[in-house]
Amino acid sequence: MLTTIRPENVLQQVCTQAVSLNDSSQCSCSFIHGTEKGQLMGGEAVVFALQDHQGRKIGIRIQRESTESTSYILGKQVEYLKAIESLNIARFQKLIDYRIHGNQLIRAPFMAMEWADGESLHWTDTSPASLSHRHKIIRAVAEATLDLLQIQKPGDSAKAYITSRINRKIGRAMSGKYAGGGVEGCRKQLDLLNEFWDPDLDTAPHVLIHGDLSDTNIIVNGNSDVEKIIDLGWSDMVPLQFAAVYPRFLTYQPSQLCSENGDVVSFDWAVKHTSIMMRDRAFYLDCIKRRAYSEGGIALDFYKALNRHDESRRYWWFRAVHQVDAHRAMIACDWDPGHTR
Secondary structure, three states: OEOOOOHHHHHHHHHHHHHHHHOOOOOOOEEOOOOOOOOEEEOOEEEEEEEOOOOOEEEEEEEOEOOHHHHHHHHHHHHHHHHHHHOOOOOEOOEEEEEOOOOOOOOOOEEEEEOOOOEEOOOOOOOOOOHHHHHHHHHHHHHHHHHHOOOEEOOOOHHHHHHHHHHHHHHHHHOOOOOOOOHHHHHHHHHOHHHHOOHHHOOOOEEEEOOOOOHHHEEEOOOOOEEEEOOOOOOEEEEHHHHOOOOHHHOOOOEEEEOOOOOEEEEEOOOOOOHHHHHHHHHHHHHHHHHHHHHOHHHHHHHHHHOOOOHHHHHHHHHHHHOHHHHHHHHHOOOOOOOOO
8 A cells, every 4th residue: 555655744754853863952854856845756665855954965765655575675775774884885875764664754664864966877878978977987886886795694505596596486487477488488597507607606605786776876966976876775685696797877788679559579689789888898897807806805706707708698697587577588589688798
């Protein structure tokens, strides 16, 4: 059920939190960016922007539905944000307040974080136009990605991790409950496991990935400095060898080709496979390489996994484990999108 979110309750929540932090009896909070009239949308959440009496800009992200699943997802984000802050990792929002199950004012899971000033990155072959600005952004994202490798935990071996997830897909397909297709495609994916699995990294730790480093989640200023990386809704702890991927804005995302009635009939893998994309990816890999060879250890393992000749095919094989659209796209090209670097 969708939760009714009252702006006046959001305002009161921020004031209450601000007063408790500063041992003050008064607080004059106000909405900014017009969010008292039209909230910003962020996936399954709405976002309000406010400013308190000390001039702090705060963003409150409220789940539109209050369910066991939304509470679990928000709980994971809170855990990761706390870990990021404890290690002083730059470029991520600081967590100010949260309620996993909501409270009397906001009856839905919510997080209050420092507001990310700036604009969402707009990334195409021609924007940003300046090569130095492009390099600045790529370098910052590479640094943030490697910084997150500090957050680790032991877990299943990489092979066990991926096998269990594909087997669950096979089980759903056998019962007719998998939207991505039939059993044959899932079994073909499992058959490819030994081609993409790296036994040398099988017992490496699970590490934190952002999960959705698309341009909309990268906030930049007018000089193309990366101010913040936002929205940890897709973040997860995954085996190191499967964490080694390019950010979403530097992947060869296929375009969907649809029939007149809107059904997806095929996928075009060549649309983003341009010389500019190849150049940008090469620079990202070089940024990772420079720091990896300086630090060694887990950063070097990350670089070696990212530098595989079959990286793009391996990436989409792994994406297809979790995402139905990626599974369908890989089925359509018989598990070979046709490009490497």
